[in-house]
Amino acid sequence: MPSLGADMDEGTLVAWRVGPGDVVRRGDIVAVVQTEKSDIEVEVFEAGTVAELLVDVGTTVAVGTPLARIEGERAAEQPVATKATPARAASPQRSMAGRVLSPLVRRDAAALGVDLASLQPADPSGPLHRSDVAAARRTRPATLRSGAASPYARRLASERGVDLAVLSGSGSGPAGAVLARDLPEVSSVAGSEAPPLDPMRAAIARTMERSNREIPHYYLAHTVDLAASVGWLAGRNAGRPPAGRILLSALELRAVALAARKVGELNGSWVDGRFVAGEGVHLGVIVALRGGGLLAPVIRDADRLDVESTMAALSDVVERARRGALRSSELSGATITVTNLGEDGVEEIYGVIHPPQVAIVGFGGVIDRVVATEGRAQVHPTVRVTLAADHRATDGRIGGRFLSKVGSLLAQPGKL
Amino acid sequence: MKLDYRAALRDGLRHALINEPRAFLMGEDVGAYGGCFAVSLGLLEELGENKVRDTPLSESAFVGAGIGAAMGGLRPIVEIMTVNFSLLALDQIMNNAATLLHMSGGQFAVPLVIRMTTGAGRQLAAQHSHSLEGWYAHIPGLRIVAPATVADARGMLWTALADPDPVLIFEHAALFGITDDLPEELEPVDLDRAAVRRPGTDITIVTYGSGLHRSLEAAEVLPGEGISAEVIDLRTLRPLDSDTYLESVARTHRALVVEEGWRTGGIGAEVAAQIGEEAFWDLDAPVGRLATAEVPIPYAQHLEAAALVQADDVVAAVRAVVG
Amino acid sequence: MTPDEARSMIAEALARIAPGTDLDELDPDESLAEEADLDSMDLLSLLDALHERTGLELAEADAAQLRTLNSAVAYLVAASG
Structure with missing residues (x-):
């Protein structure tokens, strides 16, 4: 039923000028409709064959009601009304939940690969606009890979040591992308509230992070009888002023230096996928700083120093490390590192290798243990010596040989 | 002192003409008519013809005359009605004003100031409404500034006049009615720094000109959704003060750029690219961009409004970025 | 040497070896090494400093008598006569 005036809501069909099977052309008169003002002839805007009359003569129907079905050549299946309805344009296609989807929106959605069913218009009560499609395209890139x-x-x-793989695909971003808010405890580091990381702490963090990420460590331990060394030191230091005395640490360093020379597989670096033997034995010595942090100054050519010189070198680097007076060149180039936590009552320490080195030797505290000597149980001062080594460079047997060597050297301090 | 944007422009202009002996204003209808937008109304009567000169309708000629006057030691202030008409003077601006210092081996500076209106929102259609400041911001040798507030409208000219190189001031025609309380004394504006107009923690909105007002309107609404937006007014489009917005993005981890120019190759593209280059590891979401629809600005009111960025668009875009 | 002199001698040496150490905050009857966070190298430096000032031998065998602040003060007073 066409709208034949701005105030027309309904009309009464008074006559059909065509019947089923009649061929009609655009402009033909097909019916007569009575309005409140007059009878008006209704023309058709399509060409085709009248398939069916939908409204009986004498019936009053609302504007927009189909009156007949015409089968055109191109759209034989499409039901077409009389089409004499210029005031009502072809009604937009309705889709899910009665939502209006304009042809432009459908075209854009198809072109951009956006699923219209998943979209909400910016104005929830209004229709979808092409801007909604464009926004969806922007916020949901189709190429986003999961994870x-x-x-x-x-x-x-990375800073917090969180493994993103664990969170992969479970984030709150598009396609499960992980955002800052999805990380554990992110609130405590986000923004400016978090105190800046002390540079030394940050450097240690980076190095240790890299070490444990890259280096497959293996660990060995050995209990070393120190009776000979302790006895030797007592005799050596007796009657000397403090400045001339030697500490057990110097003997331990000396033993490591000699053992590293003997078992060269542990003395060097892992670079570009292979082991590079060190030229000389350069001992990195871990020095804990008062107030936290540590430095690892290097005693160069430690295998060529005697015990006296080793002691002098040790007290020199320790004193200067704590005073902040080391040169940067003294902090690099170590071929193997020694750490000693024995004085803090620690029995044994398994170190983390300082890359690119391949080994770190740990000394625990001097502890009296019962040892079997010549078939008898005796109480001797002992120390637990450990080795953490890079399994890419060596296997456990090499490490075992190294620790045995350290032990036998400390058992014969005269050879040091 | 309550001033609107137009009166602030006039106040800044009057201050410059009085306090800089070498300064004078010229352009179409700036004298007897009082300026196309009435910015110079009354100045000819007050300051005389040596200070305020009407020119023939030839942008190329009077901008060229301004360049010559600047090279000769004066401090000309040239008014062009709208940015669309400035294209008739583009040869003078691009090939002369922007290049002469460089091409003369530093011998000839061009201390010229060109003022023009920019922007849409008043149903003046596609030949009077465009925002082409982004084009000019592409050109080395020019400084491009865009006052978005009443204080900047008054103070930018004085700073621009002190610049030894050409400065283009883009006055937004849709902002002429905004008002603010300003001190009696004119305060010069720092053209080297962008301004944080509203501090926030969750997203950085980088904008200028009319975009500042749409963004501030949006930032008023956003706390209702638990989003605190920081709004940065670029003020100077060339050279960009990237430090300010990069510092902000490092705190908020999200950014949205709002501009009235077209999206493709615009100022927003440049800002977003810089954020991508310099702040990549701070970003928790892709940088968002809002710009005018890529059409000639329509005449019809509803179509013009639809083409321009509105506060609702900013809210929606912020939502999309913050997620 | 009086106990006060001995005490201030120790304080002076520690100021160099372990800056920031406040003797008044240490438990005088606990291990000086633990209280002031001294390792064997620091202790050797402390002995060296006291040796330089007093001329006493401060033999390793006597180390036990220097274990705490109170015992060290008593030892220094007694040894210096």
């Missing part, structure tokens, strides 16, 4: 994480989330994860 993505934002750059900031990646940075935080």
